[in-house]
Amino acid sequence: MTGVQDPSVQIHAAAETPRGYGSMKRKEDARFVRGRGQYVDDVVLPGMLHGAVLRSPVAHARLTAVDTSAAEAHPKVHAVITGETLAGLGLAWMPTLSQDTQAVLATDKVRFQGQEIAFVVADDKYAARDALDLIDVQYEPIDPVIDARRALDPGTPVVRDDQEGRTDNHIFDWSSGDATRTDAVFAEAEAADDQLVVAADVLYPRVHPAPLETCGAIADMDPVTGKLTLWTTTQAPHAHRTLYAIVAGLPEHKIRVVSPDIGGGFGNKVGIYPGYVCAIVGSIVTGRPVKWMEDRSENLMSTSFARDYHMRGEVAVTRDGRLRAVRVHVLADHGAFNATAQPTKFPAGFFGVFTGSYDLEAAHCTVTGVYTNKASGGVAYACSFRITEAVYLIERMVDVVAHDLGMDPAELRKRNLLRPDQFPYRSPTGWEYDSGDYLHTLEVALEKAGYPELRAEQADRRRRREAGERVDLMGIGLSFFTEAVGAGPRRTMDILGLGMADGAELRVHPTGKAVLRISVQSQGQGHETTFAQIAAAELGMSPDDIEVVHGDTDQTPFGLGTYGSRSTPVSGAATAIVARKVRERARIVASAMLEVSPDDLEWNDGRWQVVGDPEASRSLAEIAMAAHSNLELPDGVEGHLDATCVYNPPNLTYPCGAYVCVVDVDPGTGAVHIRRFVAVDDCGVRINPMIVEGQIHGGLADGVGMALMQGIAFDLDGNCLGGSMMDYLLPTALECPSWELGETVTPSPHHPIGAKGVGESATVGSPPAVVNAVIDALAPFGVRHADMPLTPAAVWSASRGRPLRTDLAIT
Amino acid sequence: MQVPAQFAYEKAATVDEALALLARHGPESLVIAGGHSLLPMMKLRLAEPSTLVDINGLAELAHIRVAGDEVRFGALVRHAALLASPVAREHFPILTDAERVIADPIVRNRGTVGGSLCQADPSEDLSAAFSALRASVVIRSAGGERVVPVREFHRGPYETAVEHGELLVEVRVPIRPGIGSAYLKVERRAGDWAVASAGAVISLEGDTVRDVGIGLSAVGAPHFVAPEAEDALRGGPATDEAFAAAGRVAAEHCSPSADQRGPVDYKRHLVSELVTRTLRQATARARGED
Numbered sequence A: 001m002t003g004v005q006d007p008s009v010q011i012h013a014a015a016e017t018p019r020g021y022g023s024m025k026r027k028e029d030a031r032f033v034r035g036r037g038q039y040v041d042d043v044v045l046p047g048m049l050h051g052a053v054l055r056s057p058v059a060h061a062r063l064t065a066v067d068t069s070a071a072e073a074h075p076k077v078h079a080v081i082t083g084e085t086l087a088g089l090g091l092a093w094m095p096t097l098s099q100d101t102q103a104v105l106a107t108d109k110v111r112f113q114g115q116e117i118a119f120v121v122a123d124d125k126y127a128a129r130d131a132l133d134l135i136d137v138q139y140e141p142i143d144p145v146i147d148a149r150r151a152l153d154p155g156t157p158v159v160r161d162d163q164e165g166r167t168d169n170h171i172f173d174w175s176s177g178d179a180t181r182t183d184a185v186f187a188e189a190e191a192a193d194d195q196l197v198v199a200a201d202v203l204y205p206r207v208h209p210a211p212l213e214t215c216g217a218i219a220d221m222d223p224v225t226g227k228l229t230l231w232t233t234t235q236a237p238h239a240h241r242t243l244y245a246i247v248a249g250l251p252e253h254k255i256r257v258v259s260p261d262i263g264g265g266f267g268n269k270v271g272i273y274p275g276y277v278c279a280i281v282g283s284i285v286t287g288r289p290v291k292w293m294e295d296r297s298e299n300l301m302s303t304s305f306a307r308d309y310h311m312r313g314e315v316a317v318t319r320d321g322r323l324r325a326v327r328v329h330v331l332a333d334h335g336a337f338n339a340t341a342q343p344t345k346f347p348a349g350f351f352g353v354f355t356g357s358y359d360l361e362a363a364h365c366t367v368t369g370v371y372t373n374k375a376s377g378g379v380a381y382a383c384s385f386r387i388t389e390a391v392y393l394i395e396r397m398v399d400v401v402a403h404d405l406g407m408d409p410a411e412l413r414k415r416n417l418l419r420p421d422q423f424p425y426r427s428p429t430g431w432e433y434d435s436g437d438y439l440h441t442l443e444v445a446l447e448k449a450g451y452p453e454l455r456a457e458q459a460d461r462r463r464r465r466e467a468g469e470r471v472d473l474m475g476i477g478l479s480f481f482t483e484a485v486g487a488g489p490r491r492t493m494d495i496l497g498l499g500m501a502d503g504a505e506l507r508v509h510p511t512g513k514a515v516l517r518i519s520v521q522s523q524g525q526g527h528e529t530t531f532a533q534i535a536a537a538e539l540g541m542s543p544d545d546i547e548v549v550h551g552d553t554d555q556t557p558f559g560l561g562t563y564g565s566r567s568t569p570v571s572g573a574a575t576a577i578v579a580r581k582v583r584e585r586a587r588i589v590a591s592a593m594l595e596v597s598p599d600d601l602e603w604n605d606g607r608w609q610v611v612g613d614p615e616a617s618r619s620l621a622e623i624a625m626a627a628h629s630n631l632e633l634p635d636g637v638e639g640h641l642d643a644t645c646v647y648n649p650p651n652l653t654y655p656c657g658a659y660v661c662v663v664d665v666d667p668g669t670g671a672v673h674i675r676r677f678v679a680v681d682d683c684g685v686r687i688n689p690m691i692v693e694g695q696i697h698g699g700l701a702d703g704v705g706m707a708l709m710q711g712i713a714f715d716l717d718g719n720c721l722g723g724s725m726m727d728y729l730l731p732t733a734l735e736c737p738s739w740e741l742g743e744t745v746t747p748s749p750h751h752p753i754g755a756k757g758v759g760e761s762a763t764v765g766s767p768p769a770v771v772n773a774v775i776d777a778l779a780p781f782g783v784r785h786a787d788m789p790l791t792p793a794a795v796w797s798a799s800r801g802r803p804l805r806t807d808l809a810i811t
Numbered sequence B: 001m002q003v004p005a006q007f008a009y010e011k012a013a014t015v016d017e018a019l020a021l022l023a024r025h026g027p028e029s030l031v032i033a034g035g036h037s038l039l040p041m042m043k044l045r046l047a048e049p050s051t052l053v054d055i056n057g058l059a060e061l062a063h064i065r066v067a068g069d070e071v072r073f074g075a076l077v078r079h080a081a082l083l084a085s086p087v088a089r090e091h092f093p094i095l096t097d098a099e100r101v102i103a104d105p106i107v108r109n110r111g112t113v114g115g116s117l118c119q120a121d122p123s124e125d126l127s128a129a130f131s132a133l134r135a136s137v138v139i140r141s142a143g144g145e146r147v148v149p150v151r152e153f154h155r156g157p158y159e160t161a162v163e164h165g166e167l168l169v170e171v172r173v174p175i176r177p178g179i180g181s182a183y184l185k186v187e188r189r190a191g192d193w194a195v196a197s198a199g200a201v202i203s204l205e206g207d208t209v210r211d212v213g214i215g216l217s218a219v220g221a222p223h224f225v226a227p228e229a230e231d232a233l234r235g236g237p238a239t240d241e242a243f244a245a246a247g248r249v250a251a252e253h254c255s256p257s258a259d260q261r262g263p264v265d266y267k268r269h270l271v272s273e274l275v276t277r278t279l280r281q282a283t284a285r286a287r288g289e290d
């Protein structure tokens, strides 16, 4: 059965470009659909050489010898760089985004399968790859630390023995919320007859963002000017430039980072990878441009993974369904290096929002990070800095509570959602939710789904099954998520000391066309369109008349880049404000043109107009020409309308949404079919509804993938079992129903245009809806939880009371 | 992306020319048909042939035709052509069923019947379907032609009766009136290899099973068949209970291994479930009920 097609959700681009907000086709797509995008691998420079990385086949071993002589003798090889070469330059290790260090090329040990050992530079990529086989590496094996739950056991081998004095694999303990208050509520609930404590162990398995374009770089160090141009796959070009300057000691004005078209990021392209550094060193050593593009397996096995949170959730609840408190402990597997990308003061990202969308008396969580012999990363895959894990936990727990209380999960949510009059709402863990009308959003979703009818159908099917009919199991899953995005206020949020503000510059040409330069970097989100629309709406222009420039540090203002759904909340705000600055400058010029005081002008329908006299008005184009003409300009303008802005967000924005998923499960095979998926998102004001829906579609597909098929498990030897697209499955159109979207709009009160950011909402909100639906379907088997990915084997095993452990190899 | 090792390339225009090229380039040369198994192996450097002999130009091997009491499928028949073939659908719906779940349209547009059988991947679907149908394959060498039953074709994972310097040229399937057939596969995602799959071909005499073929894939069944289950059914009643019992026999005698597609107990369960279901469906088709 195919999904229900709701004609109301088919938003088509308007035939005419809107003068501001509204659906319009993406400006960037003209080049993409013609195959004229330019990705890093499309860049070919004169004299360019090619690099390849030698990687460790084993997860944990001491390196006793690395013999490169045969590779160096290869006729097409120009250089072979090893950890020893880099150690000579002080570059064998580099700092991570979490105040740890990470090996660029291994010197002492290899610490995960796929770790970088050597870098070959050759005439072409084939020769570079051939020469890798000529490098002779001697390994002395060490027992690998694979099972995160055993990483702190006494006697476990120490992964990071490079750190002085280290005797275990413990990275950090972090906590949030009020432990005393929370424990007190739990003690009460345990003692009282009309209350209970519900607990469950919930794993969010290791997954990988798997962007279609893998990571890579072309380093071009000009030996004459001393200027390094780095073409690279980065979501944060400015941050990368500054880090290269600090780490490698290169003068920052002599570094230009260009991030051209990016084929998907999802957080995978936030960090700096050893391959980038090797390409830079390769170019310095050979005096020629060096290109390095990793292949698919390298991307899956060595770059930033996501999640890997082993969570224990406990909820104190009254028997009539009032959620009182939540207590969580997390064991976080960070791999061999703590290289998660997150604001400095947040070692567990924004996991602190694990209280979700509910009105709780108290909450507390502790997170323990551990090293294992796996690739590093952790914050990626559209997770809004671990909000994915937090939302999954609370939404799974709410369903477990509903199961244990025998209560309808929609009813349980309704009883506990925050009410509109509670906003701004300070959560028990200290987050200030800006706005929302949760009950309304949930009701729109339930209405759209036809929730009571679905439950009736389910009851009917269960009856028929009990009577011996061969019918599939039916499951209905809900999730209600609140995100905290748009990091963030600089007083609390920085990455390696760089405040999380972002900038915009707007330049208006004499004929009234404009160039907008932004510090964030699109990886498919449609910035060139959305940001043009934001400025256009403020200036009464057509978005077609505004060119958006991004991704080149020599061309754009400083900022921290695109991830954590922060582009619209931060740079979008900067864009609105810079446009307003331009508008104010235009007012002064217009006052000179109309020979009135600026105070006598009002902004009306995209023009400055003399108050009460619609005949006397000027458009921005007329004003721009005047600003560049021989008109005598009053004080306050210098002859152009241009402006710049750096936006320091006063708070995060809090998008929310209610999702309903309907599945059919074949009890004989465990196969899950998603019949319907209703997604009602509230991301505040929608600038381009078509782009917003595209973002949601993608995120929902991501969620289906994570819930049903994606996962990187390891065997106990440390072999990565998700190192190719045959093993690491991405969902296809066949697994995705026809999405049924809806919206509610609760503007953010503190954002200049009320927008909240939507890039990750669906990735955050959809996995719990799918999992809740599958577990709901399995209720006749007494199942209350099973871990993702819910492959047919996992579903069947859960139905037999033998749930699979999905982080380890199935044996 | 993934970078293969160096190799030479030759294009053959006829079967004889292909055989001559293989002889000339020696044991490190390999035939390439659709390339959907061979190229990924080369990119991962699991295969490093010295020379590829391209047989995609061999129009003489792209036929599907009825010849007497059998249907002949050329080795170069693409999955997509087999999927669309009215001849296959009429006589052997098991093949149409199987093709519907093999890989994805992109792979099916290039991948071939011959390449699938010769790759002999333990999770390959057509081998199970052709084994259930008791097909034969025709192998050509410089010395001539031989016909090998599919149930003797596979020597083990990735190994077949085709020697170096030989070509598989045709698959022949006997047409038997009154049979029904069906194929089912459980996969983690469209286009994924099977967790387990099963195919059944059944011919009835009234309500008695005259003969039956049961193919299995991805579960370590030698020659992709379940002979014990076939024996258990043959001559007995064509009932749901008998099918379920045959499913259990098949499950007991195969030897699946655990991997990320599932643990052994699950795969055995699937064999039992899928054998039962395909027998039911094949029987319905034999009776003209489906």
Ligand SMILES: Cc1cc2nc3c(=O)[nH]c(=O)nc-3n(C[C@H](O)[C@H](O)[C@H](O)COP(=O)(O)OP(=O)(O)OC[C@H]3O[C@@H](n4cnc5c(N)ncnc54)[C@H](O)[C@@H]3O)c2cc1C
Residues within 6 Å of the ligand: B030, B031, B032, B033, B034, B035, B036, B037, B038, B039, B040, B075, B079, B101, B102, B103, B104, B107, B110, B111, B112, B113, B114, B115, B116, B118, B119, B123, B124, B125, B126, B162, B166, B167, B168, B169, B191, B192, B193, B194
């Ligand atoms: C993403 C993906 C998913 C897949 N999923 C499935 C699936 O679900 N089920 C399934 O059954 N298969 C699946 N396959 C495999 C696919 O069916 C086979 O790759 C393909 O059909 C093999 O045929 P080919 O023509 O491409 O063979 P090639 O790759 O060209 O050749 C394979 C081997 O056979 C040899 N060979 C080819 N033709 C001949 C011949 N005529 N005589 C002698 N030797 C020959 C070659 O030398 C080589 O060793 C999948 C493949 C991919 C890439």
